[in-house]
Amino acid sequence: MSESKLRFLVFGAHPDDIEFGCGGILLAEASRGSEIALCVCSRGEAGSNAAPNEREAEAREAAKLLGATIEFLELGGDCHLQISPANNIAVARRIRALRPDVLLAPVASLDQHPDHVIVSHLCRNGARLARYAGLAALRELPAHAVQHHLEYAITPGSEPPDHRGKIRVDISAHCVRWVEVMECHQTQLRTRRYVELQTARARLLGLEAGVEYAQALYATGDFLIQSLADLPASVRIF
Amino acid sequence: MSESKLRFLVFGAHPDDIEFGCGGILLAEASRGSEIALCVCSRGEAGSNAAPNEREAEAREAAKLLGATIEFLELGGDCHLQISPANNIAVARRIRALRPDVLLAPVASLDQHPDHVIVSHLCRNGARLARYAGLAALRELPAHAVQHHLEYAITPGSEPPDHRGKIRVDISAHCVRWVEVMECHQTQLRTRRYVELQTARARLLGLEAGVEYAQALYATGDFLIQSLADLPASVRIF
Amino acid sequence: MSESKLRFLVFGAHPDDIEFGCGGILLAEASRGSEIALCVCSRGEAGSNAAPNEREAEAREAAKLLGATIEFLELGGDCHLQISPANNIAVARRIRALRPDVLLAPVASLDQHPDHVIVSHLCRNGARLARYAGLAALRELPAHAVQHHLEYAITPGSEPPDHRGKIRVDISAHCVRWVEVMECHQTQLRTRRYVELQTARARLLGLEAGVEYAQALYATGDFLIQSLADLPASVRIF
Amino acid sequence: MSESKLRFLVFGAHPDDIEFGCGGILLAEASRGSEIALCVCSRGEAGSNAAPNEREAEAREAAKLLGATIEFLELGGDCHLQISPANNIAVARRIRALRPDVLLAPVASLDQHPDHVIVSHLCRNGARLARYAGLAALRELPAHAVQHHLEYAITPGSEPPDHRGKIRVDISAHCVRWVEVMECHQTQLRTRRYVELQTARARLLGLEAGVEYAQALYATGDFLIQSLADLPASVRIF
Amino acid sequence: MSESKLRFLVFGAHPDDIEFGCGGILLAEASRGSEIALCVCSRGEAGSNAAPNEREAEAREAAKLLGATIEFLELGGDCHLQISPANNIAVARRIRALRPDVLLAPVASLDQHPDHVIVSHLCRNGARLARYAGLAALRELPAHAVQHHLEYAITPGSEPPDHRGKIRVDISAHCVRWVEVMECHQTQLRTRRYVELQTARARLLGLEAGVEYAQALYATGDFLIQSLADLPASVRIF
Amino acid sequence: MSESKLRFLVFGAHPDDIEFGCGGILLAEASRGSEIALCVCSRGEAGSNAAPNEREAEAREAAKLLGATIEFLELGGDCHLQISPANNIAVARRIRALRPDVLLAPVASLDQHPDHVIVSHLCRNGARLARYAGLAALRELPAHAVQHHLEYAITPGSEPPDHRGKIRVDISAHCVRWVEVMECHQTQLRTRRYVELQTARARLLGLEAGVEYAQALYATGDFLIQSLADLPASVRIF
DSSP states (O other): OOOOOOOEEEEESSHHHHHHHHHHEEEEEETTOEEEEEEEEEOTTTTSSSOOHHHHHHHHHHHHHHHHEEEEESSSSOOOOOHHHHHHHHHHHHHHHHOOSEEEEOOOOOSSSSHHHHHHHHHHHHHHHHHHHHHHHHHHSSOOOSSSSEESSSGGGGSOTOOOOOOEEEEEHHHHHHHHHHTTOOOGGGOHHHHHHHHEEEHHHHHHTTTTTTTEEEEEEEEEEEEEEGGOOOOOOE | OOOOOEEEEEEESSHHHHHHHHHEEEEEEEHHTTTEEEESSSOOOOOOSSHHHHHHHHHHHHHHHHHEEEOOOOOOOOTTTOOOOHHHHHHHHHHHHHHSEEEEEEOOSSSSSSHHHHEEEEEEEEHTTTOTTGGGGGGOOOOOOOSSSEESSSGGGGGGOOOOOEEEOOOGGGGGHHHHHHHHOOOHTTTTOOOHHHHHHHHHHHHHHTTTEEEEESSSSSSSEEEEGGOOEOOOOO | OOOOEEEEEEESSSTTHHHHHHHHHHHHHHTTOOOOEEESSSSOTTTTOOOHHHHHHHHHHHHHHHHHEEEEEOOOTOOOOOOOOOHHHHHHHHHHOOOOOEEEOOOOOOOOHHHHHHHHHHHHHHHHTTTTOGGGTTTTOOOOOEEEEEESSSSSGGGGGGGGTTTTEEEGGHHHHHHHHHOGGGGTTOOOOHHHHHHHHHHHHHHHHSSOOEEEEESSSSSEESSSGOOEEEEEOO | OOOOEEEEEEEETTTTHHHHHHHHHHHHHHHOOOOEEEEEEEETOOOSSHHHHHHHHHHEEEHHHOOOOEEESSSSSSTTTOHHHHHHHHHHHHHHHHOOOOEEEEOOOOSSHHHHHHHHHHHHHHHHHHHTTTTTGTSSSSOOOOSEEEEEESGGGGGGOOTTTTTEEEEEGHHHHHHHHOOOOHHHTEEEEEEHHHHHHHHHHHTTTTOOOOOEEEEESSSSSSSSGGGGGEEOOO | OOOOOEEEEEEEESHHHHHHHHEEEEEOOOOOOOEEEEEESSOOTOOOOOOHHHHHHHHHHHHHHTTTTEOOSSSSSSTTOOHHHHHHHHHHHHHHHHHSSSSEEEOOSSSOOOOHHHHHHHHHHHHHHHTOTTTTTTTOOOOOOOOOOOEESGGGSOOOOTTTOEEEOOGGHHHHHHHHHHHHGGTTTOOOOOHHHHHHHHHHHHHHSSSSOOOEESSSSOOSSSSGGSSSOOOOOO | OOOOOOOEEEESSSTTTTHHHHHHHHHHHTTTTOOEEEEOOOOOOOOSOOOOOHHHHHHHHHHHHTTEEEOOOOOOOTTTTOOHHHHHHHHHHHHHHHOOOOEEEEEOOOSOHHHHHHHHHHHHHHHHTTTOOOOHHHHHHTOOOEEEEEEESSSSSOOOOOOOOOOOEEEEEGGGHHHHHHHEEEEEEEETHHHHHHHHHHHHHHHHTSSSSSEEEEEEOOOEEEEGGGSSSSSOOO
């Protein structure tokens, strides 16, 4: 395993999206010394089962278990997110402020909560704006280009169909702790079996790849190599 | 750049497919000590501009410039290739005999010479059969699983549409020699401007990725990593 | 639950495909009195871990647990299947002989064992030929049109991407027995964790739909209703 | 035919969208006692051939023939619709107020009037928000989850391509009356041959399915069944 | 309307495919002096309702009404067609012998009679082989490249989904005669309402484009123009 | 080549989009007497390398070389564009005011600058609104329907995947001047090799089609012809 540590900035729409969608990956990264910053775009104000301050407290607890910092971005609140120049710029401002190596965001598939889709687009737009030096609204912060912009799927139904070459991350060594992280969101687990759903999904992604558990990331662009020795392992089991 | 050398087995339908479709990549690999074996599935018997023995001589000359071994597989001849159990097994036999780390084959897009599509399917099937120990017809050779099975597009029209996460290989340092390799196929260059077509294409793939020239490879499955430090560089220029 | 019993004809390429791909569905149907006939198109002759007679014995044992009849169709053997008029007709002959209400076959996605794809196409073609009265080769048997022609995915990688409106069948009550059915194929479970893979998959398909376990079927055509009261339940949980 | 009556809520962007896109289906449902509520999101203020009050009068006349209630939702007016949190909530409020079993909305294909696409997205978002109990703006109304959320295509060009498993509804017995319903929109028929277009389309969808006339509905999710006896009839004619 | 006459070669799998799939277009072309040659790849030997000699007689009658020549190609017979080098070459031989400007063939969509798909592929392969001068089997005939290779869809279910830029041909002036052409195939009309199906379809394609009746052709490649004045009319009605 | 002159209205998001994406086509049209009007929807205010007034000056210089008029539309500024009724109407107003035969706009593929996508949608919406006579906000200008609405791809990554039947325009005679037009945007060429990127791309599109250089246009709808003699040349080289 490589020794180089990375700086992560991870966006989610609601207080539990990140933990469910890529929590195991973040634990794997934290365990090798990477720095993780979470940026949550609402406090789950529309949820059926908890008040926003409870949701925020759960997310802060989960972030602590992840070894991550967490902040809440004010973009209008749960179910009130919108793609707008102001929101694109707000996301770009966080990217410039934190200067991550890796940006993680939800995928943009339509078949999921509309806030997930909107945060996906805000991150795509924000990552571009973070690079454009001339943008007056962001002039106080130097431009920044991330090294990797990858996406995660919060629910199985939002996994991009027919995506060849996706990245599976082995999270076998972190699965127990990942369950603990997800279980921080107790208010959300009263009516939906999210933890079982996510572990069944990680089990399937792992077994297909010959390991115990895996979570997937989707590239938003191509890769560039000097030699095929630079490629990660290919999955060819079944 | 990684130091580890790899063993390549590269399939093509006709004597010039490999050189046009991934010749620059092979030069890059050969330059760092990888072993390259070419397996050509016809002698171009249907071509307008040359006899099969001329085509074979050109291919042997090109293989020499590539620093590769070359063999011709008898599968019925140019425009007579077929997907059949016997041909699947013939390909699997070469894989078992040569035991490559990396298998390169044409993509299977429909909009190209039908022989290209057939060789693509023969390689997909052959790579599976090479792994199945019980296959009576191959019992004399031990089963073998390749580490990477990647595909190359011989013509721009056959590039798989909408493939996110494809692999671009920087061939900038090898472009002059790649032109020499392609120019070995003099009989094919009399009526078609293949060399200009391929260099324009590599120029475009390279400039988009921030280098001078690149050729692309398409993953046939997912990748598995332990950490994002294992990922190759992402292309994010335009 | 409806009381009407159905006659099933289920095709698979290898001795364990049916059990892994739709075994739970068949148990659910058998439990309500439907008749199940399995038609296996090889004896797994190319497999690494068992002789064909062992594979056949395992399949016969599994069929017994399923409460199904089983027959083996001679189409050239494992890894030697082909799409050909003769094989299309051989499949059509079984359809005419058994006159099923429901035909189940593998999906035709490319990313799986080529024999699976071939059996999928043989069933599509055979189901048509079974209906054409003029076909000389089948004149001894009256033409037959199935009521439903549905497909199952043997591996998760072969699930048709972006298929809206697929049919999930609740197999929660039959999951324990389904594991017993799959475990009949002991020779295949030595090197691959198929049972865990399939149960993780059924768990995921089930939890998404609000039940414990489910397996999916893919329609090959449209449905016709007189009123929306005729529709089965829609899945709308996450 | 099933006896159970259903409560329908049907959204359209302009005064004639519902009648053209699924009028025959609504007549079939009304004839068996289902309750139909239409919700029209503009008064066609941008149309070339009539004033908004004429358009509204035509729609009210058509609703009467359909045996449906009708209301007009103020979302900015024809050609001024937008996807916004406020509009999502406005749609969710109608769903909570009327508590339908079945929600019908336009498909979201891009190749049609932009208002159609926007109403499609507003319904997808609104149907979710209707279920989230915590949403402050809707607290006065209890949360509601629809049983079926299906979509209809107003024009042939907006039919979702490559949608397997769509639902065709036999409207043969209601076609004469459906033409009368469409002809209520006289101002729209002066320059466009909508009635002929829609009946040609229903004729084609019907003949393919072995009946006289049919209209299609597109599932937005999967179906869940206990047994294949629960499936509606499959279309397998040509 | 342009004055230049064209030479057409039209392939079909069965005796009525061409008439149903593009008969109106052929009448339009014949009326302006183009030469039409039909090449039918079976005699419908598997059909339920007629003997092969009846089918052939019907096709010859239809060809007469179309003002076309007709020949029957022996490729194994109805339901016995195969993609093979020999059959590819047989098609290429007809192309070289007749030297058409325009080649019309069925589309290759999977959801139709397998013979249609096979003839589509034979034509794609044959059109290439017709151009390769070195092919020993065809050396007696000079190589030939068609100007246009377009495809037609025999049934509505086989229309390529999401094909932007397809070509609609106005057949309004020829619709009555087209029905007469289709009605030559009396034996096929006893159990299936093909004529109504095809006219409903042409009505829909026509009304959408602002004319009475149209049939569609699908490009197999791009177009090259010197100026936008060279473009045919765009359809922009609804 | 046809003699008829056309009136063009071309939309771009930033001062160099039009020149890079279809500058060669516009030169070809201008050379035969067509009138070209450019409408640029920002002044590139967010760019890294120049002030808006420099960007505007460069665009005016390029327009002069193109022989085109140019205007700047105020829609919020670079990186602040939005799809909104007001912006749709602003675009429709330009269409009604200029009454073009041909409307050119960027493609709507997601993988490019978000402003490009937004301008694409504004043009799709605006072209519709320009036709609706009842729209109060535009009543001062008579309705107008364009003859052709075609799209261009500013970057290679935004080319619509799998688009069969696209239009390639031969720009070989105008390539030198096109480079001069692109080089007007000197401030943009300091950090990105856009001119080399675009000429490599045009070279590839041209060589594939048998000419020196070409740029591509994508149809937004179908074409309608009376006879196949009306079709432009098909590209069938490789």
